Amino acid sequence: MFLTSLKSHLFWFLAVGFFIFWIDASLNGDQDEIVVDEAVIARIKSLWQTQMKRETNSDELENLLAKWIEEEILYREAQKLGLANDDYIIRRRLVQKLNFIAEQSASKEPDKEVLAAYYLDHAQTYHVEARYSFAQIYFRTHQAARRISAQLQEPGVDTSSLGEAGMFPSEYSKRTGRELAGVFGDALASALKSLQPGEHWQGPLQSEFGWHWIRMDTYIAPHLPALETTRQRVLSDYQFQWADVQAGGLG
Amino acid sequence: MFKLVDWAENPFDDRYADKRIRNEPLVEITQIKGTSETHPALSDSDEWADFEIMPFRVATNLPSEPKGSYARDALLNGLALQDKGISNPYKFGFIGSSDTHTGATSDDESNYFSKVGLLDSNGILRGAVPITGEAAARVKEAGRVNIVEVDGSDYVTGAFETWGASGLAAVWAEENTREAIYDAFRRKETFATSGPRMKLRFFAGYGFDEAFLNDRAMIANVYAQGVPMGSDLLAGDEAPSFIVWGIQDPRSAKLQRLQIVKGWTTDGEHHEQVYDVACSDGGTINAQTHRCEDNGASVDLADCSITANVGAAELKTTWADPDFDPAHRAFYYARLLENPTCRWSTWDALRAGSKPRSDLKATIQERAWSSPIWFIPGSE
Numbered sequence: 261m262f263l264t265s266l267k268s269h270l271f272w273f274l275a276v277g278f279f280i281f282w283i284d285a286s287l288n289g290d291q292d293e294i295v296v297d298e299a300v301i302a303r304i305k306s307l308w309q310t311q312m313k314r315e316t317n318s319d320e321l322e323n324l325l326a327k328w329i330e331e332e333i334l335y336r337e338a339q340k341l342g343l344a345n346d347d348y349i350i351r352r353r354l355v356q357k358l359n360f361i362a363e364q365s366a367s368k369e370p371d372k373e374v375l376a377a378y379y380l381d382h383a384q385t386y387h388v389e390a391r392y393s394f395a396q397i398y399f400r401t402h403q404a405a406r407r408i409s410a411q412l413q414e415p416g417v418d419t420s421s422l423g424e425a426g427m428f429p430s431e432y433s434k435r436t437g438r439e440l441a442g443v444f445g446d447a448l449a450s451a452l453k454s455l456q457p458g459e460h461w462q463g464p465l466q467s468e469f470g471w472h473w474i475r476m477d478t479y480i481a482p483h484l485p486a487l488e489t490t491r492q493r494v495l496s497d498y499q500f501q502w503a504d505v506q507a508g509g510l511g
Numbered sequence: 512m513f514k515l516v517d518w519a520e521n522p523f524d525d526r527y528a529d530k531r532i533r534n535e536p537l538v539e540i541t542q543i544k545g546t547s548e549t550h551p552a553l554s555d556s557d558e559w560a561d562f563e564i565m566p567f568r569v570a571t572n573l574p575s576e577p578k579g580s581y582a583r584d585a586l587l588n589g590l591a592l593q594d595k596g597i598s599n600p601y602k603f604g605f606i607g608s609s610d611t612h613t614g615a616t617s618d619d620e621s622n623y624f625s626k627v628g629l630l631d632s633n634g635i636l637r638g639a640v641p642i643t644g645e646a647a648a649r650v651k652e653a654g655r656v657n658i659v660e661v662d663g664s665d666y667v668t669g670a671f672e673t674w675g676a677s678g679l680a681a682v683w684a685e686e687n688t689r690e691a692i693y694d695a696f697r698r699k700e701t702f703a704t705s706g707p708r709m710k711l712r713f714f715a716g717y718g719f720d721e722a723f724l725n726d727r728a729m730i731a732n733v734y735a736q737g738v739p740m741g742s743d744l745l746a747g748d749e750a751p752s753f754i755v756w757g758i759q760d761p762r763s764a765k766l767q768r769l770q771i772v773k774g775w776t777t778d779g780e781h782h783e784q785v786y787d788v789a790c791s792d793g794g795t796i797n798a799q800t801h802r803c804e805d806n807g808a809s810v811d812l813a814d815c816s817i818t819a820n821v822g823a824a825e826l827k828t829t830w831a832d833p834d835f836d837p838a839h840r841a842f843y844y845a846r847l848l849e850n851p852t853c854r855w856s857t858w859d860a861l862r863a864g865s866k867p868r869s870d871l872k873a874t875i876q877e878r879a880w881s882s883p884i885w886f887i888p889g890s891e
Contacts, residue, residue: 400825421727423727424725424727425725425726425727425728425729425730426758427710427712427756427758441761441762442708442760442761442762443761444761445761445762446761467761468759468761468824469758469824469825470824
């Protein structure tokens with residue numbers, strides 16, 4: 261009987277089939293089994309920590325795990341149904357992930373010479389506008405402004421009680437011509453260019469609102485700052501651009 | 512928006528009113544989807560009430576209801592509630608904001624790109640320039656966008672053409688820090704503008720005269736002896752006096768007039784009056800109409816140029832209410848008006864070589880609104 265069986269095709273078919281099934285099962289385990297191991301728990305806890313800025317308590321963790329398991333079941337079922345195939349959103353997301361990885365690999369520091377060359381190539385971007393720091397005394401009419409011109413010639417004159425009340429502070433610090441044009445108008449902003457820094461009072465200069473005596477305390481000429489002072493910004497621009505090029509190549 | 516009943520249709524009580532004003536001390540009086548100061552139907556004696564009104568409910572073509580939708584009406588309803596012995600839920604200050612959805616502020620009439628990006632990004636899409644030829648046929652066939660015929664041309668129509676290049680929030684804060692700015696929001700020491708960076712001051716107190724106004728130390732003195740915009744003014748022995756002061760944005764048009772808007776109630780009945788208080792170009796104020804003489808400022812629609820050498824860089828005055836009654840609760844706020852300039856839709860048409868739509872305003876008067884000051888009668 262047994263020997264007859266050995267000769268039967270059906271027997272060998274079943275035997276080999278069972279053997280393959282046994283190997284497969286022992287290698288892959290149960291496909292429908294969901295294992296919540298330490299790695300999963302650690303990932304869930306750390307995500308919560310990032311979002312909520314604190315540890316989970318035991319109730320919260322239990323809820324999160326229950327949700328994770330439910331999500332895992334749905335995720336596996338969706339995969340079995342092939343829902344990821346031909347889905348534009350999933351396709352875009354995968355491309356996006358790859359771009360992120362490419363960008364991360366771009367964030368390594370370039371050589372000193374490479375960054376310096378990039379800086380000079382893009383000098384226009386980092387060019388700093390002229391900046392004015394000055395004190396001003398305001399009058400509505402030219403005549404009133406002229407009245408204190410002799411007084412202002414005295415060395416160390418106390419100006420705190422001079423001038424009329426306007427809607428302007430008496431001192432401005434490191435303002436650009438553009439900002440000052442917004443406050444006083446274009447005429448005064450461009451007249452400031454011709455003033456020499458120093459302790460003497462100059463003017464009166466006309467604005468949209470009247471006449472101003474100006475003491476130009478400091479003038480910072482338009483310039484390209486030394487790379488060291490603006491390095492962080494240049495570096496991130498460089499890395500951003502580099503990542504963009506990489507992403508462009510991939511995307 | 513400014514209802515008089517809560518979510519369950521119960522009339523307001525003190526608890527609701529106190530909570531509401533604690534949580535909503537400021538109202539956005541202007542933004543790109545229109546201005547909410549007041550409506551011509553609510554303020555028929557205010558010649559400037561019809562300003563950048565969006566007549567639809569948001570994201571629909573349904574007409575909006577003026578009552579309950581505008582700030583001045585709400586301020587009056589707040590006083591009327593007080594007449595009934597209920598706290599005032601609508602004792603708010605004003606700010607403006609952009610509300611663009613593009614990450615950029617679109618508050619300049621001559622450089623306007625509207626609000627939502629692709630849908631309203633050019634003059635044709637936002638209804639300021641005629642839609643012609645194949646595009647018109649395609650749009651008509653698709654039926655997704657409404658087309659209206661004006662002056663013999665087809666225009667895209669909807670809410671876009673009623674939107675405005677507005678607005679800005681401004682605060683008077685001691686310093687440029689987050690804490691100081693939020694404190695100013697809390698005490699309502701704020702004003703709103705329809706886009707330009709004009710500056711506006713408003714104070715109330717007692718006994719302010721010319722000498723006080725022109726003193727070098729006026730600002731320090733007025734904080735010591737009076738109250739700024741957003742505050743209560745408690746009744747004194749005499750009628751209050753006000754200081755109101757505005758300067759132009761040097762990049763925008765000159766100023767035409769400075770006004771004070773007063774609202775008060777008598778046993779719940781609403782009253783309002785707009786007073787011109789300072790005029791440009793030496794104009795005088797008619798004591799009956801409370802209006803400045805016309806300063807003759809106009810706009811040449813052929814190129815949007817404005818009358819030269821008309822208007823003021825600064826308007827500044829003291830003011831006393833000629834109709835003051837110490838028994839009435841009242842609010843006062845300042846409104847600063849520029850000379851007329853082209854509206855964005857006129858700029859769009861000019862650049863496209865078409866005529867401005869006759870059913871839209873060709874010009875507007877940019878403006879700023881201070882937060883109100885509330886007069887509190889003596890018995891309170």
